[in-house]
Amino acid sequence: MMKRSSIFTALLILLLPIFARGLWFYRGVPQQAEVATPDFESFAAPEPPINDSAEVNDATLQTNGIVLLDNIHLNQFNLNEIDSLTSAIQERGGRMENYADSSMFEHQLKYASAFISVSPSVPFSRTEQQSLRKFAERGGRILVLTDATRNFIYYDPVSGNPLAYGDSDSANSLLSAFDISINSDYLYNTENNEGNFRNVIFEEFGKNELTFGLKEVVLYGTHSVESLSGMILLRGSGTTLSSANDAHASSQGGAALSEDGNVAAFGDFTFLTSPYNSFTDNATLISNLADFVLSGQQNTTLQSFPFIFKEKTVQVFLTSEVLKTTELVSALSGLQTSLRAMDIEIEFTDARPRSGDAIVISSFAPVDEIESYTRKFDVTLGDGNFITTTEYGDVGRFGTGLVLFDASDKGNTLVLLADTPEDIISLIGVISSGSLSACLTGESMAVCSVGVGGDYSSESTDGAATDETTPEATPTPSG
């Protein structure tokens, strides 16, 4: 009994320091919960939304418009990036032409159906702004494509911080006249996007030819665009936010159209590039854009001179008052050469053309062939020293050429009137020069100086003889 208790005591004493040390260091058994980790195998990269059944209208309307492509404002793009758009334009018979010389801009805008500027980095000059405003007023189309990912990076010389200079300011220098503004931000959507938060899906569209047939469009890094008087073409959902304030604004979208429908602005052009041009309904949108730029119909006026004819052949008719002298033939050959430079042939006709493009040449003599024109433009030729116009009032008939432009569905007719054969030849020379800069020019009537005028002060306007009484000599002291 004694021995058993001794063994028990010894055991306790043996264990005591072990327990003591154990308790000194260890206060229990930690319970490690099961560690959950991501189910990596379940993850998949988002699939590109390739649209094999995009409804692109193959039977495209063949229009022969010329589209000016801005290449003068340090545009941040490569031609291959907008290839899908230029191809669509060319498939429709359109032709792309570069705008690279500001001195030719006004001239180019006279015959272009649209002007496209992609990511400009230099603001538009006041002259360019005015020209484009008039262009749009005449019915020309303007398409401005910007992109939130196109920036020039500068480093602040003081802080060293990088500064991004994008294309929105330059684009706005043009678009502000049309009440459209591109914001210096980007749109994003973290909840519903195409592969990345900055690839914004648009499913709400302003009703317009540009959005016809669209169900879903994706822009890849887009500025927000807004227009108070115009229309938001692509509207983001409520979870589409602007990087400027991380908030949604219903007045903003990915694209907008001006009130008159002639100016469209997009905050992105990556949707034109491959492969994004084949995702969702982007191909349909590109197709619509091509139709938009080619459907611009400028109202043809004399201010569009010399691009006033629609057809490849212009009929030339000389009234019976005009004799085909050697000098006149020479002047007409100059006119022919000038028109051929614009790919237009002339065809002489003996009867006043009833349809098609035409040039009618006559003197101020009130012959029947031109009566319909003078009546239409309210011009009184008479036989005095002046001819009367509603637009310019009385104009001296000597050394003056009168140009009338009659645009109609049947054809455009240019009527050239002057007093003498010399003046007529001189007026043909002005027309052949391709410019009416020496003329007072309205929309349908121009008055040109083509020679030396007469001494009107010695003649009355009604043809009556002037009372030429000699003043009595003043008596002098010498007598």
Place this chain on the structure above:
Amino acid sequence: MSEVDNSWERTRNGLLWVAIPLILGILISTLIPKPIIGVIRLEDAIYSYTAQNMIKQIQYAIKHPEVRAVVLVFDSPGGTVVDTEAVYMELTRLREKKPVVTAVNGMAASGAYYLSVNTDYIYAKPSSMVGNIGVIGYLPPSPFVIEDIITTGPYKLWGAPRDSDMRQVEMIKQGFFQAVELGRGEKLTAGPETIYSGQIWSGIDAKRLGIADELGTETDAYNKAAQLAKVANYQTEDLAALAGVNTSGFLFFIQSPDGMSLPYPNKAGVFMLYIPPLPVK
């Protein structure tokens, strides 16, 4: 029996039943190791070299029972995706056996935060930078042909089409976001639109948002690790020294010509990395 004999008998019994067991007990008790709170420090980006160092230290902690818990001390902007994932997976093995606590010093951003969410508790300093949850990738250039480089396929030189790379980044993001949800779960007080915005927060805001558990020091982290491991009177040991790893790193970031280290990785790729603005000149 004489009184002398009795005295000897008592002494002998005392030695036999008390002193010897006591000495033996003391000797045996020394076999019980003093608990160690292992410390793994990351004061660099996460890339192949630093990741391998961390993995060796984690493996050491797993194998050695005296290491009862581990404290990760971060001052890191994150790093490459694959190296971050490699460490993350090893951390999971460690956590199945021992508690792991994070102490953020300067920064636990992006990939470093990805590792932090795979620990049991996160301490940050009031002005630590925490978060920047997300993935950043440099897309390859659009493919073109170079006369003097012959390849066997259009993407042999470029790796992948740009669009595919963008989608890969999105896939990697899903892993990061799920890791945060699993690691922080109901502790998060803000919605995903905030948490996954890529923002980097101060420690104070991180605590408020549930990105971190508490503001505290490294010592607080040791004590928390000890508490979770249910040990006391522990000692802290730098696991790099115990595991015999060399912590001097290689250059992960671009060096400017004047020797300044820029915050950009020296090769393109996909990263869980915070790239801060350049310092004021």
